[in-house]
Amino acid sequence: MIPELGHFALVVALALAAAQAILPLVGAATGRGALMATARPIAAGQFIFVVGAFAALASCFVGNDFSVANVANNSNSTLPAHYRFAATWGSHEGSMLLWTLMLASWTFLVSIFSRHLPERMIARVLGVMGLVSMGFLLFMLLTSNPFDRMLPPAEEGRDLNPLLQDPGMVIHPPMLYMGYVGFSVAFAFALAALIEGRLDAAWARWSRPWTTAAWCFLTIGIALGSGWAYYELGWGGWWFWDPVENASFMPWLAGTALIHSLAVTEKRGTFRSWTVLLAIVAFSLSLVGTFLVRSGVLTSVHAFATDPRRGVFILLFLVVVIGGSLALFAWRAPKVGLGGGFAPVSRESMLLANNVLLTVALTAVMLGTLYPLFLDALNLGKISVGPPYFDTVFYPLMAPAIFLMAVGPVASWKQAALPDLWTRLRWALGAALVASILVPLVAGRFSVGKLLALWLAFWVVFAGAVQVWQRLKSAPQAGTWAKVCAQPLAWWGMTFAHLGIAVFILGVTLVRGYETEQDLRMSPGQKVEIGGYEFTFVGTREVPGPNYTAVQGEVQVRRPGSTAIVETMRPEKRTYHASGQTMTEADIDTGFTRDLYVSLGEPVGDGAWGVRIYHKPFVDWIWGGAFIMALGGFLAICDRRYRLRKAAVAAQAGLAAGGAKA
Amino acid sequence: MKALGFAIPLAIFVALAIFFAVGLTRDPREVPSPFIDKPAPSFKLEQLHEASRAFAPEDMKGKVWLLNVWASWCVSCRVEHPLLVEMSKKNVVPIVGLNYKDRREDGVAWLTKFGNPYSLSAYDVDGRVGIDYGVYGVPETFVIDKMGVIRYKQIGPITQEALDATILPLIKKLSA
Numbered sequence: 128m129i130p131e132l133g134h135f136a137l138v139v140a141l142a143l144a145a146a147q148a149i150l151p152l153v154g155a156a157t158g159r160g161a162l163m164a165t166a167r168p169i170a171a172g173q174f175i176f177v178v179g180a181f182a183a184l185a186s187c188f189v190g191n192d193f194s195v196a197n198v199a200n201n202s203n204s205t206l207p208a209h210y211r212f213a214a215t216w217g218s219h220e221g222s223m224l225l226w227t228l229m230l231a232s233w234t235f236l237v238s239i240f241s242r243h244l245p246e247r248m249i250a251r252v253l254g255v256m257g258l259v260s261m262g263f264l265l266f267m268l269l270t271s272n273p274f275d276r277m278l279p280p281a282e283e284g285r286d287l288n289p290l291l292q293d294p295g296m297v298i299h300p301p302m303l304y305m306g307y308v309g310f311s312v313a314f315a316f317a318l319a320a321l322i323e324g325r326l327d328a329a330w331a332r333w334s335r336p337w338t339t340a341a342w343c344f345l346t347i348g349i350a351l352g353s354g355w356a357y358y359e360l361g362w363g364g365w366w367f368w369d370p371v372e373n374a375s376f377m378p379w380l381a382g383t384a385l386i387h388s389l390a391v392t393e394k395r396g397t398f399r400s401w402t403v404l405l406a407i408v409a410f411s412l413s414l415v416g417t418f419l420v421r422s423g424v425l426t427s428v429h430a431f432a433t434d435p436r437r438g439v440f441i442l443l444f445l446v447v448v449i450g451g452s453l454a455l456f457a458w459r460a461p462k463v464g465l466g467g468g469f470a471p472v473s474r475e476s477m478l479l480a481n482n483v484l485l486t487v488a489l490t491a492v493m494l495g496t497l498y499p500l501f502l503d504a505l506n507l508g509k510i511s512v513g514p515p516y517f518d519t520v521f522y523p524l525m526a527p528a529i530f531l532m533a534v535g536p537v538a539s540w541k542q543a544a545l546p547d548l549w550t551r552l553r554w555a556l557g558a559a560l561v562a563s564i565l566v567p568l569v570a571g572r573f574s575v576g577k578l579l580a581l582w583l584a585f586w587v588v589f590a591g592a593v594q595v596w597q598r599l600k601s602a603p604q605a606g607t608w609a610k611v612c613a614q615p616l617a618w619w620g621m622t623f624a625h626l627g628i629a630v631f632i633l634g635v636t637l638v639r640g641y642e643t644e645q646d647l648r649m650s651p652g653q654k655v656e657i658g659g660y661e662f663t664f665v666g667t668r669e670v671p672g673p674n675y676t677a678v679q680g681e682v683q684v685r686r687p688g689s690t691a692i693v694e695t696m697r698p699e700k701r702t703y704h705a706s707g708q709t710m711t712e713a714d715i716d717t718g719f720t721r722d723l724y725v726s727l728g729e730p731v732g733d734g735a736w737g738v739r740i741y742h743k744p745f746v747d748w749i750w751g752g753a754f755i756m757a758l759g760g761f762l763a764i765c766d767r768r769y770r771l772r773k774a775a776v777a778a779q780a781g782l783a784a785g786g787a788k789a
Numbered sequence: 790m791k792a793l794g795f796a797i798p799l800a801i802f803v804a805l806a807i808f809f810a811v812g813l814t815r816d817p818r819e820v821p822s823p824f825i826d827k828p829a830p831s832f833k834l835e836q837l838h839e840a841s842r843a844f845a846p847e848d849m850k851g852k853v854w855l856l857n858v859w860a861s862w863c864v865s866c867r868v869e870h871p872l873l874v875e876m877s878k879k880n881v882v883p884i885v886g887l888n889y890k891d892r893r894e895d896g897v898a899w900l901t902k903f904g905n906p907y908s909l910s911a912y913d914v915d916g917r918v919g920i921d922y923g924v925y926g927v928p929e930t931f932v933i934d935k936m937g938v939i940r941y942k943q944i945g946p947i948t949q950e951a952l953d954a955t956i957l958p959l960i961k962k963l964s965a
Contacts, residue, residue: 450802456795461795500809
């Protein structure tokens with residue numbers, strides 16, 4: 128009964144989404160207030176029914192209803208309860224429902240926190256989001272219904288893919304989807320503005336917090352996914368330039384460019400059509416990401432549900448949504464105007480350079496991801512593009528962007544003086560140079576690439592520090608804390624996010640440059656010294672798990688010459704009962720300055736095993752950096768000026784008038 | 790025309806969409822198997838039902854035969870199983886099973902329960918032979934000709950469609 132209720136809820140949600148798409152848009156076009164006013168209640172209704180459908184599916188999973196095909200294929204009665212819940216979005220069908228749930232939630236939030244927006248604007252924003260939601264609900268009901276029954280019901284489920292039985296997998300998809308789908312808000316705002324023909328500072332201010340929020344979730348989502356790959360795949364790698372990773376990274380690059388472009392549009396009224404285009408591109412890439420992962424166009428280690436029939440639907444959907452919005456852009460954008468001018472050295476010019484570099488990097492990643500597809504379509508054979516391509520193309524593009532990232536916040540709007548920038552930043556320049564030479568001297572290995580990367584990271588840190596110091600020094604308040612509090616949260620947010628980038632670069636550079644990786648054959652009792660630690664392989668034993676049996680190895684870690692055990696590590700090799708799949712479960716001793724990583728390979732006879740032992744300095748800074756970036760984003764959203772609604776609207780009206788004149 | 794510049798994104802997208810559309814008609818899993826038209830890798834394994842008797846692909850020389858990789862824990866094997874049983878009743882070609890990473894008693898019980906289409910099953914308990922044959926999912930099926938050369942590989946369960954359109958015509962051609 129519950130699956131039928133869930134199915135029914137989806138059908139009702141589809142009807143409501145259609146109403147949400149049509150009524151307010153027609154109302155806004157014809158100026159009928161009653162129709163426009165339907166947007167909010169319908170959005171709330173759609174939200175309730177999508178939540179209902181999701182709850183129904185979750186209860187089927189938790190309650191082991193194996194008469195539902197989706198449950199039978201992706202769960203098992205011996206699976207622990209929290210994984211049974213997470214299995215709700217472990218399958219293709221479930222993840223589509225999660226996507227729709229996220230979209231309905233964002234729509235609902237927009238309908239609540241938009242009381243200060245003009246009625247016509249919000250009607251159009253919610254209408255566009257309704258259209259997108261309609262597409263996804265139709266997709267689910269037509270090609271991938273999560274509630275399909277199977278007759279006769281299975282006695283036992285096939286179990287969730289063991290790779291997904293992991294705490295990281297419980298939160299990674301929701302975070303990622305929050306980000307992906309969050310860009311739909313910026314997208315809807317952009318389309319509403321294009322239809323309205325009104326693209327001004329006020330519009331940018333409305334879009335900014337939503338865009339930043341989506342960007343934060345996407346950042347966290349990507350970081351969690353990368354962390355999951357690091358400890359779950361058992362190779363110690365954290366980024367593979369895999370098509371699915373790229374699919375999440377491309378919207379991130381577009382979103383990063385969008386955040387910065389929005390800032391210029393809000394403060395200076397410039398970059399308008401560019402900002403709108405980025406908003407469309409960011410969400411389009413989220414959709415293309417779904418398409419790439421779900422349709423089977425590209426193969427990847429991640430692609431767990433590939434079906435060309437679904438691909439056809441998604442492609443049509445993409446053509447309607449992206450093609451439609453880009454056509455609207457081509458038609459309306461020439462009329463929105465360009466805004467004020469700026470000098471070649473100014474904050475605008477640096478943000479422009481940042482945008483250009485991010486866009487070129489985005490294009491490069493996209494080319495690398497789609498290149499195999501192009502070749503195949505042109506009958507030139509099947510190939511795959513690996514990390515070498517991405518490494519060669521991506522880093523040189525990012526280096527100048529990161530250099531400018533440190534200068535931009537110090538430069539003034541409209542026109543900045545180079546000599547002034549030089550006086551303010553020369554200390555940071557020098558200190559960064561010293562620090563970047565010191566690190567390789569201490570660590571012992573030296574290379575130009577490492578030096579440059581370290582210099583960039585330290586440059587960002589010191590330039591940021593200089594900026595904070597100068598800003599606090601010139602603040603009129605008495606105490607330090609009062610000075611700190613007087614600075615806008617948005618500014619602190621930016622500073623933190625940029626610091627996050629520096630931390631991330633440090634992590635990447637240090638782990639790439641100074642890690643030690645050893646694949647060994649170890650017999651019980653054998654010792655090896657790696658990265659200043661002595662590892663002793665004690666042996667293996669069998670350990671039962673809830674739905675698997677594991678061979679657990681024991682490795683003792685000591686400092687050389689000492690007998691005290693620093694850490695006992697227990698990597699596992701699990702064989703899952705239902706699927707017969709074997710999974711490597713690495714044991715990682717996480718530290719602030721290094722990770723020790725031990726994973727079991729294959730048994731090689733006589734109690735000896737292939738053992739992988741890695742010493743990875745500063746690897747956790749990679750994810751730490753990402754979380755600092757996201758923290759910065761959340762700080763920026765909390766800025767007071769987004770909450771001073773009435774005053775802000777009035778001020779914006781003035782600014783908008785001024786912007787129109789310029 | 791400055792306004793035309795605003796249509797560039799649309800033009801790029803249209804080009805992309807065309808590539809996607811063409812890409813959809815291709816099967817990315819159709820990676821040309823390096824085993825096609827190569828001699829079937831040799832092995833010698835115990836038989837599933839009689840551990841004392843061995844099986845080697847050389848035993849099948851002079852016959853067209855199918856090597857079907859299966860396991861009792863594999864759910865998709867149940868999907869293709871009725872097709873195999875039907876095929877064995879018609880005596881089209883000998884079907885040899887490769888019981889992959891399975892427990893002997895589970896494998897035997899499974900065949901008793903669902904029917905045994907195999908002339909015999911080789912027992913590949915640790916999956917070594919599977920690795921030699923490039924197996925990356927169960928079930929997989931190989932069509933091997935009289936000279937012991939692999940002529941076709943079906944990844945995933947055999948479907949009625951694949952059987953009628955590809956496998957049976959190929960067997961007919963090879964047996965002629």
